[in-house]
Amino acid sequence: MTSSRTNSEHAGAADVHESVSAAWELLLPAAAAPARGRGRALQSALREAVRSGRLVPGTRLPSSRALAADLGVSRGLITEAYEQLTAESYLRSGRGAGTWVSGSVRAAADGARDLAPRGPGTLVDFRPGTPDLSLFPRSAWAATHRSVINRLPHSALGYPDPRGLPELRVALAALLTRRRGVVADPERLLVCSGVAQATTLLGFVLHGRGQRTVGVEDPGSPEHAALFASAGLDTERLPLDDEGLEIASLEASGVRAVVTTQAHQFPTGIAYSAARRSRLLDWARENDAVIMEDDYDGDFRYDRAPVGALQGLDPEHVAYTGSVSKSLAPGLRLGWLLAPASMTDELVDRKRTMDLGNPSLDQAVLADFVVRGDYDRQLRRCQRAYRERRDAMTTALSTYFPGTAVSGIAAGLHIIARLPERYGPEAEFLARAEGAGIALRPLSDCGTVAPADWSIALVLGYAHLAPAEIGRGLRLLAKAQDGF
Template sequence: MTLQLALTLDPESRLPLALQIRDSLRKLMEDGTLWPGTRIPSSRQLAVDIGVSRSVVVEAYEQLVAEGYLRTRHGSGTTVAEHAGTPDSASRLIPPDPEPAPEAMWDLRTGTSNVVDFPRQEWIRCMTAVVADASRQELGYSPPAGVPQTRRVLTGYLGRVRGVRSRPEDVMVTAGFAQGLALICRVLLDRGHTTLAVEDPGHPGEREFVTSSGLKVVGIPVDGDGLRVDLLERSRVRAVLLTPANQFPTGVRLAAERRERLIAWAREVGGYIIEDDFDSAFLHRSDRLPALQSLAPDRVVYAGSASKTLAPALRLGWLAAPSELMASVEYVRAGWDIGCSGLEQLAFARFIDTGALDRHQRQLRTELHRRRQTVRRQVEACLPGARLTGGDSGLQAYVELPAHIDEKALLRAARRRSVLTRGGAFYTLTDTTRRPALVLSYATVTCAGLNQSLPALGEAYREAGG
């Protein structure tokens, strides 16, 4: 089969041809059809082969080079990169660092989960019980939307802990948050949406993921009260993705007045709100409000996963969507796969029913609160003039720095002291007025590690002019 025949292009699709070419080539690399080192046709030759403008192919090649899938070398043409084919949809939500990171003693970068405290024995007991009791039907293929028992348990659990108002038939079990987001993006495209608003600053991996789905990202600034809904109203978009409970990465909470205004906007434009409730399990009662979905089940798609609370390897996520939207989501899902592991879904349902999930989350909340307090004390002692934004819980701390601090110089100085972290620029899309900042994740660093790493960061801060 020639490369021309292997490419999948649809001239009737709303997705631009450059993105179709990029996605088709990327799929060939990810499924092993194109091996690392394989030389691919020149942009001119491929344009002739598939009957498109050369500029379209050049754009697709340039994007794949930027993503690390292709490598260009003068005189040698374009080849598949050595590490192409390893990322999947979930890993693309964790964007690569702009430069390779050296070995370091302390890693305070976001994107990690606390898997050290995974409740192995509790999970084994639940899985063992499920395997022992599974009926013939449960050992067969489960519905693409999820095992009915798991959807019922999830519906009750989300209603109890987050105030989510839904029905089991409007809840879908997904392969993590990434698949849920991909499904919603596809449905939005099918319904004529061309743009999706996101928070700025926000998750750079999610922005890349949305763009790769074919939607254009529109950044909406965030301030001390959360997303600027007034700017969203002027943007002319009809869908928005946000983290209202604990904004990523600043930690601010969407103010009550803005929650109401956001719902009113969605109703007025006939649009949708995608609520990423990624770390609500770690919020203390004083920082926790009911899910935004509880205010407008007909306009809000609620999304969550077990990646932060248990482990990313489980690939368990969920959507609670408006009834009229869920039918479209199920239609798209049916064309993608045949659902997640039924046994793991049943084990998760049992994990919830036995109270194991509640116990595990309480333990994590207590430990993360201690770490947050350690970060606060060390920032006050070691980074004079800096301040933490947001509440007193979560998985990371957003530290605003004095305006004169050189963010890049501080990050370099920290690396030299074996501390890896990221600056505010890494998360920022277009807001050029923001102050320099650091984002410190403590998801995988103990209090003892924070008491060592943050003084070292303080030395770097002084070297950078702090």
């Protein structure tokens, strides 16, 4: 019994000695801080030692007298540090029991995880949705930023109008009227964090009005269903034909709200026919319904002028959304929503409670960028680059996958490639592609795919890839397919 207690006391003394050494090493730089800030420096260093895990939970710290002597500082500084960190729950102490690192503190992870949607280990990524981020006009944007921050009044840095800065709403209204043919009243335009937030805002307002289901295109963007679900709404898939959304299916569904990508349907690439656009608007008027028009890449048309926005034909039944995600960069999180007048106040109230508005400085920079003509120049630059990459994609497909049927090439940032039957089955094709480091998105990911005389249909994005990279990727993909 005596031997056991003696061994325990020796072990405890050793632990304390190790703690003294560890604490001395961790706190020595703080102890050398200037006298006026030494107490705060000691507290900060000790707190960080616990948070980082260098002092693990259950570690007994030396007495305030011993640690003060070790560091060459006053005992009062150590006592104050222990008391402060005990109050913050980093340490625990008891009369006669010493001071210990609290077991309730978890060590912080090294660094921070990056959860951005990127494919680790991918050599070439053909998935659609991303522009070429290297085309972002850094110099022009930086120059505009400097100009804006020098002239922006102090008051502009307060909480903004939740609709957006007036100068940006005016600039966007003029831009959208000119380029997309919308009816754009700046008082009804909301600046949003991209189309994603515009969709969610609209979903909340529809839910508040008693609606529970929204129609979506099939095939279509999978993101729409997830965004509406976050607002408590279900979605019903509605089939397409060669002219656009099937009106008979829309009428039979009973929904009173529907999402369309009519200028350049995602993912098929078709543009709604004039007759189908007219019938869609008739449905909205007859049912007092609303159409959400997702104009995600309407500026990018290569064979003729872009198809005009549906909203321009009936602004009281169409909520128009767009963003700079494809023209500038998705990381800017800047977009817009033009809604029917009957919904505007509800949308503004929801936007206010959601985030109090978008950052004022970013809005002011975009406003200047648009007014000075830099945005139009950026669109022209992107159109030239993306047309070249589209041509590189179609040429490489004919070289490495002969017999492939390509559609949707007249506009946008992606194409549909239907590979001949000999390249199937799809599951094996995709598995071989993944093994070769090639990221692909099959058309089947976007909804119902009608049977045809081809076995594999892919949605191939090309905007973010240089022409040489497109050729390299398709060459690697062909090599990965046994014998092809």
